[in-house]
Amino acid sequence: MASFESLYSENALNMKKSVIRELLKLTQKPDIISFAGGLPAPETFPVEDLRAAADVVFVKHATKALQYGTTEGDPDLKDELIKFEARQGVKIGQDHLLVVSASQQALDIVAKVFIDPGDYIIGGHPTYLGTIQAIQSYRGRVLGIPFSKADDGFDMDELERRYASALRDGKRIKFIYVIPDFQNPTGICWSVEKRKALLEFSYRTGLPLVEDSPYREIRFLGKTLPSIFQLDQEGENRGNVLNFKTFSKILAPGTRMGWVMANPDIISKFVVAKQAMDLCTNVFAQKWIAEYLKTGKIYSVIEHTCGIYRDKRNYMTELLEQHMPKRPDISWTKPEGGLFLWIRLPEGIDTDKMLLKAIERKVAYVGGSSFYFDEPEHNTMRINFSYSSLEQIEEGVKRLARVVAEELEGR
Amino acid sequence: MASFESLYSENALNMKKSVIRELLKLTQKPDIISFAGGLPAPETFPVEDLRAAADVVFVKHATKALQYGTTEGDPDLKDELIKFEARQGVKIGQDHLLVVSASQQALDIVAKVFIDPGDYIIGGHPTYLGTIQAIQSYRGRVLGIPFSKADDGFDMDELERRYASALRDGKRIKFIYVIPDFQNPTGICWSVEKRKALLEFSYRTGLPLVEDSPYREIRFLGKTLPSIFQLDQEGENRGNVLNFKTFSKILAPGTRMGWVMANPDIISKFVVAKQAMDLCTNVFAQKWIAEYLKTGKIYSVIEHTCGIYRDKRNYMTELLEQHMPKRPDISWTKPEGGLFLWIRLPEGIDTDKMLLKAIERKVAYVGGSSFYFDEPEHNTMRINFSYSSLEQIEEGVKRLARVVAEELEGR
Numbered sequence: 001m002a003s004f005e006s007l008y009s010e011n012a013l014n015m016k017k018s019v020i021r022e023l024l025k026l027t028q029k030p031d032i033i034s035f036a037g038g039l040p041a042p043e044t045f046p047v048e049d050l051r052a053a054a055d056v057v058f059v060k061h062a063t064k065a066l067q068y069g070t071t072e073g074d075p076d077l078k079d080e081l082i083k084f085e086a087r088q089g090v091k092i093g094q095d096h097l098l099v100v101s102a103s104q105q106a107l108d109i110v111a112k113v114f115i116d117p118g119d120y121i122i123g124g125h126p127t128y129l130g131t132i133q134a135i136q137s138y139r140g141r142v143l144g145i146p147f148s149k150a151d152d153g154f155d156m157d158e159l160e161r162r163y164a165s166a167l168r169d170g171k172r173i174k175f176i177y178v179i180p181d182f183q184n185p186t187g188i189c190w191s192v193e194k195r196k197a198l199l200e201f202s203y204r205t206g207l208p209l210v211e212d213s214p215y216r217e218i219r220f221l222g223k224t225l226p227s228i229f230q231l232d233q234e235g236e237n238r239g240n241v242l243n244f245k246t247f248s249k250i251l252a253p254g255t256r257m258g259w260v261m262a263n264p265d266i267i268s269k270f271v272v273a274k275q276a277m278d279l280c281t282n283v284f285a286q287k288w289i290a291e292y293l294k295t296g297k298i299y300s301v302i303e304h305t306c307g308i309y310r311d312k313r314n315y316m317t318e319l320l321e322q323h324m325p326k327r328p329d330i331s332w333t334k335p336e337g338g339l340f341l342w343i344r345l346p347e348g349i350d351t352d353k354m355l356l357k358a359i360e361r362k363v364a365y366v367g368g369s370s371f372y373f374d375e376p377e378h379n380t381m382r383i384n385f386s387y388s389s390l391e392q393i394e395e396g397v398k399r400l401a402r403v404v405a406e407e408l409e410g411r
Numbered sequence: 412m413a414s415f416e417s418l419y420s421e422n423a424l425n426m427k428k429s430v431i432r433e434l435l436k437l438t439q440k441p442d443i444i445s446f447a448g449g450l451p452a453p454e455t456f457p458v459e460d461l462r463a464a465a466d467v468v469f470v471k472h473a474t475k476a477l478q479y480g481t482t483e484g485d486p487d488l489k490d491e492l493i494k495f496e497a498r499q500g501v502k503i504g505q506d507h508l509l510v511v512s513a514s515q516q517a518l519d520i521v522a523k524v525f526i527d528p529g530d531y532i533i534g535g536h537p538t539y540l541g542t543i544q545a546i547q548s549y550r551g552r553v554l555g556i557p558f559s560k561a562d563d564g565f566d567m568d569e570l571e572r573r574y575a576s577a578l579r580d581g582k583r584i585k586f587i588y589v590i591p592d593f594q595n596p597t598g599i600c601w602s603v604e605k606r607k608a609l610l611e612f613s614y615r616t617g618l619p620l621v622e623d624s625p626y627r628e629i630r631f632l633g634k635t636l637p638s639i640f641q642l643d644q645e646g647e648n649r650g651n652v653l654n655f656k657t658f659s660k661i662l663a664p665g666t667r668m669g670w671v672m673a674n675p676d677i678i679s680k681f682v683v684a685k686q687a688m689d690l691c692t693n694v695f696a697q698k699w700i701a702e703y704l705k706t707g708k709i710y711s712v713i714e715h716t717c718g719i720y721r722d723k724r725n726y727m728t729e730l731l732e733q734h735m736p737k738r739p740d741i742s743w744t745k746p747e748g749g750l751f752l753w754i755r756l757p758e759g760i761d762t763d764k765m766l767l768k769a770i771e772r773k774v775a776y777v778g779g780s781s782f783y784f785d786e787p788e789h790n791t792m793r794i795n796f797s798y799s800s801l802e803q804i805e806e807g808v809k810r811l812a813r814v815v816a817e818e819l820e821g822r
Contacts, residue, residue, distance in 0.1 A: 002650045008525065009526055017686070042477070042478060054465050065665050066461070138422075174420075252477035256691070265412065273426060275428070276426065276545045277519045278513060279513065283665035
């Protein structure tokens with residue numbers, strides 16, 4: 001068999017297979033309770049309404065939906081996105097919008113448009129694995145910023161320190177990347193003060209600020225805070241913020257549909273990049289989601305989803321309180337939204353090694369080390385609460401607590 | 412407004428906006444007869460059967476179709492693709508297949524996996540514009556090989572000469588790219604002899620051979636020839652060939668669905684690259700096309716489409732014979748399939764400049780110069796015959812012939 005190893009690009013040699021995706025295969029045995037994935041709950045999918053919307057496309061727009069579309073995105077869908085955003089107080093026009101094949105494609109585009117080999121982005125330490133992969137696939141690097149003890153955003157002193165030090169070392173930094181609403185993996189929600197401070201940092205440094213908001217609408221406790229995109233828009237309106245949104249968590253990931261909001265110059269640049277990537281996002285799916293949005297039913301779906309996740313999250317934190325060993329060096333985040341919480345175990349515990357024992361006990365999670373570009377922490381884990389049923393959450397947390405207790409005893 | 416020009420990557424600075432996509436906007440006025448685009452005829456879309464297939468997905472597979480899928484592609488769709496290929500004598504397993512968001516994504520992946528800045532591919536002179544764009548977006552270059560006078564594939568002597576010269580100049584060449592069945596833009600179909608010769612060239616040089624086959628099944632005259640992928644498989648079976656396929660021309664481009672066939676090593680590498688690009692192709696659309704393929708109706712759709720295109724192509728070549736100025740230095744290809752033919756005008760005619768006059772006369776085409784990475788020819792044009800009605804073809808060819816006649820007189 002021909003081997004082309006010696007012909008691969010430097011980018012290809014730097015690409016890492018997702019540990020999580022490999023793990024997921026392990027954990028898909030039916031008797032394993034998996035908190036490892038990041039799947040939304042299938043009971044939240046509005047199947048019948050999506051079915052009706054698809055049928056409307058065939059009746060009303062079949063020829064357009066089955067033909068090539070523009071790279072920018074379907075104007076009907078963009079109109080609906082403009083209305084969707086307007087309800088949240090975000091005012092944008094068609095020129096501020098690019099339809100993408102869900103937000104992973106936006107991450108690929110932003111990496112391709114900004115990253116030369118060796119360039120840095122500023123990102124969370126930890127941060128979303130898919131972003132690390134996209135950056136690595138262009139041989140970029142992440143300048144990781146730890147979070148504050150209050151779980152309210154970056155440790156801003158560390159941001160200043162590490163940024164200054166990176167500049168001194170001659171590092172080229174291209175943009176800032178954050179998930180202010182219920183970060184993956186930690187579940188952390190940024191305070192308004194920290195959002196404003198980061199926006200000021202973006203203005204001062206001239207760096208674009210990528211605000212990834214897949215979970216923004218999945219808030220089940222507390223009050224919605226303005227997005228950084230909004231803070232810019234309602235304030236100095238300099239157009240520094242690129243906001244990535246997706247239907248993956250608020251409707252259904254199988255639609256593979258997302259959108260980028262940014263200033264028109266950035267959108268034009270992204271359009272040229274996307275043209276060479278896939279010409280246009282699935283045209284049928286764009287028309288389908290546009291028709292679904294026209295029904296106005298997405299708002300009650302989001303409310304319903306938030307209710308389900310609130311119950312699951314509350315149940316999970318309750319059970320963790322009950323069953324996890326009680327020690328000051330064991331803690332977890334208490335997210336007000338999103339799909340994940342983040343558990344810290346005592347120093348010295350290696351959650352990657354512990355995973356094998358967990359799988360023996362028929363429970364799975366993702367070791368925290370996967371979410372670091374470098375200098376990983378090994379005593380953390382990401383736990384998903386959206387996918388499992390309440391019964392599975394109860395049994396799964398009990399199993400997990402037993403694994404942790406045994407690990408502590410074994411030391 | 413913030414400007415981030417100074418932060419763009421070298422790749423981004425090298426990306427070119429598609430001239431054609433810009434042109435298409437000009438030519439979309441309703442009174443212009445456009446031979447410029449590459450759209451399939453909407454009357455070929457099997458709307459009702461696709462509608463029924465979509466509905467089956469909602470009834471039978473809603474939860475899976477709306478959830479995340481694997482990067483490799485939906486196993487049900489891959490089973491159907493295996494059957495589809497088997498009917499054409501191609502024997503592959505799931506491991507030889509990657510589902511992609513139509514073949515432009517395959518071009519992006521192959522460029523990302525192989526191209527470092529300055530690297531070359533061997534390609535047609537001219538060749539498909541989307542391939543040139545994908546290669547340029549990673550700062551790659553095309554070593555263009557002219558076609559033989561017989562319109563049966565590369566001028567193989569030129570291939571050897573240019574390859575040897577490129578090696579002498581220290582150029583790094585990464586793969587060979589061809590569209591053997593009814594090339595875009597020329598409509599040329601490679602002879603079996605030339606297919607075999609190119610495969611031998613690939614074996615001898617150790618270069619992967621990318622066979623892009625969007626039009627392979629759209630043969631309306633003559634006998635189907637073995638693909639180069641097949642010639643390898645049925646011969647030495649070394650796994651040198653990567654075959655890109657798509658439903659864009661044989662079913663509907665709005666489905667944005669394609670597949671890559673290659674040896675399992677290459678497929679694994681492509682999966683890792685695709686993971687960071689979009690996680691997975693539209694899951695609903697994969698299930699939808701799988702259900703449609705299960706009906707077995709695609710074969711009659713292809714037959715019907717070929718019939719329509721045969722009529723349009725025959726009518727167009729007939730009208731060209733009748734109306735174009737009769738000179739030995741005016742000629743056009745007589746494609747046995749695909750969507751395009753290629754007109755050569757006398758040396759000195761600049762079809763890009765002539766286009767403005769054509770648009771005044773309410774007819775449009777694409778100037779041939781768009782399809783060259785470098786050293787473009789200016790006296791050629793690409794003409795699409797799939798999209799226009801017979802009436803439009805008649806009127807459009809008359810207008811075009813008049814424009815050419817006037818251009819010749821004006822010299």
